[in-house]
Amino acid sequence: MPPLLEVRQLVKRFxxxxxxxxxxxxxxRGEIHAVIGPNGAGKTTxxxxxxxxxxxxEGTILFEEADITSLAAHxxxxxxxxxxxxxxxxxxxxxxxxxxxxxxxxxxxxxxxxWKNVHTDRDSRSAAISFLQRVGLESRQxxxxxxxxxxEQRQLEVAMVLAGDPKVLLLDEPTAGMGPEETARMVALLSxxxxxxxxxxxxxDMQTVYQLADRVTVMVYGRTLASGTVEEIRRxxxxxxxxxxxxKGQEERDA
Numbered sequence: 001m002p003p004l005l006e007v008r009q010l011v012k013r014f015x016x017x018x019x020x021x022x023x024x025x026x027x028x029r030g031e032i033h034a035v036i037g038p039n040g041a042g043k044t045t046x047x048x049x050x051x052x053x054x055x056x057x058e059g060t061i062l063f064e065e066a067d068i069t070s071l072a073a074h075x076x077x078x079x080x081x082x083x084x085x086x087x088x089x090x091x092x093x094x095x096x097x098x099x100x101x102x103x104x105x106x107x108x109x110x111x112x113x114x115w116k117n118v119h120t121d122r123d124s125r126s127a128a129i130s131f132l133q134r135v136g137l138e139s140r141q142x143x144x145x146x147x148x149x150x151x152e153q154r155q156l157e158v159a160m161v162l163a164g165d166p167k168v169l170l171l172d173e174p175t176a177g178m179g180p181e182e183t184a185r186m187v188a189l190l191s192x193x194x195x196x197x198x199x200x201x202x203x204x205d206m207q208t209v210y211q212l213a214d215r216v217t218v219m220v221y222g223r224t225l226a227s228g229t230v231e232e233i234r235r236x237x238x239x240x241x242x243x244x245x246x247x248k249g250q251e252e253r254d255a
Contacts, residue, residue: 001029002065003026003027003028003029003062004027004028004029004063004064004167004168004198005025005026005027005050005061005062005063005064005081005168005198005200006025006026006027006061006062006063007023007024007025007026007046007049007050007059007060007061007062008024008059008060008061008062009022009023009024009058009059009060010022010023010024010025010046010049010056010058010059010060010061011023011056011057011058011059012042012045012049012054012056012057013057018222019042019045019222020042020045020046020049020056020222021042021221021222021223022058022059022223023042023046023059023219023222023223023224024224024227025046025217025224025227027168027198027200028198028214028215029198030194030195030196030197030198031194031198031199031214031215032190032194032198032199032201032212032213032214033198033199033200033201033213033214033215033216033217034201034202034203034209034212034213034215034216034217035047035200035201035202035216035217035218035219036202036203036204036206036209036216036217036218036219036243037218037219037220037225037243038220038242038243040221041219041220041221041222042219042221042222042223043202043219044172044202046219047083047170047172047200047202049061050081050170050200051073051076051081051083051170052068052071052072052073052074052075052076052077052081053073053083055070056069063076063079063080063081063168064079064167077164079167080165080166080167080168081166081167081168081170082161082164082166082168082169082170083161083169083170083171083172084157084158084161084169084170084171084172084174085172088150088153088154088157089157090145090146090148090153090156090157090160091145092144092145092146093144093145093146094144094145095141095142095143095144095145096132096137096140096141096142096143096144096145096148096156097125097128097129097132097141097142099145099156099159099160100128100131100132100156100159100160100163101121101124101125101128102160103128103159103160103161103163103164104124104127104128104131104163104164105121105124106164127163128141128159128163129141131159131160131162131163132159134159134162134189134192134193135155135156135158135159135162135189136155136185136189137152137155137156137159140152149182150177150178150182151178151179151181151182151183151185151186154174154175154178154182154186155185155186155189158174158189158190158193162193162197166197167197167198168197168198168199168200169193169197169198169199169200170200171190171199171200171201171202171203172202173202173203173204174186174190174201174203175187175203175205175208176204183205183208186208187208187211187212190212191211191212194212199212201213209230210230210234213230214229215227215228215229215230216228216229216230216233218233218236218239218242218243220242220243225238225239225242225243226238226239
């Protein structure tokens with residue numbers, strides 16, 4: 001079966017700087033694929049090109065075997081490509097339930113009428129509650145979103161993204177700014193999604209990557225250094241030298 005999403009030889013330049021240099025990447029159906037690398041490696045720019053927010057200078061992006069390289073971001077979203085950004089994006093004055101209902105209604109062709117329908121659409125209310133159950137926020141549904149903790153707001157964002165019934169989720173640093181308990185909850189949440197939707201995950205926390213990822217792609221200076229399973233990446237000498245450092249030695253010292 002062909003990959004759900006495939007990136008071929010993607011190039012993006014900003015002036016004289018090449019931010020992604022002939023990047024290849026595939027996302028299989030139902031897998032979690034992590035992209036790691038040092039700051040400035042081109043990870044977020046790659047995500048933005050896949051989402052349609054930045055146009056590549058060269059290369060091709062295929063989604064379900066169709067060329068979507070020239071499609072705008074909203075057209076890709078309609079096909080089932082959803083993105084969750086590093087910076088939290090919720091409606092702080094609206095309740096948790098209203099946030100998810102708005103996300104659900106906005107994907108059903110209501111246009112601007114979804115603001116009017118948010119308190120009356122029973123189907124969307126029922127659907128929103130089911131998404132809140134999936135992310136563990138059902139008991140917080142009447143809470144103003146702006147009063148949630150950072151970790152809870154990230155959980156809410158996942159519910160809002162899921163409300164659009166995406167085929168692939170692009171997650172940019174989903175555990176950024178979280179403490180250990182919040183990170184553990186997010187890992188558990190994303191583990192529960194695994195197999196139902198495909199996830200492309202940019203993440204600096206390597207323990208999160210090790211717990212979640214089926215495959216890992218390592219980027220350095222805009223290029224793909226290596227791609228493989230978690231164990232293949234951990235054993236890769238070039239990856240260890242360029243990014244992971246003396247991780248193996250540290251593990252041996254800690255044992």
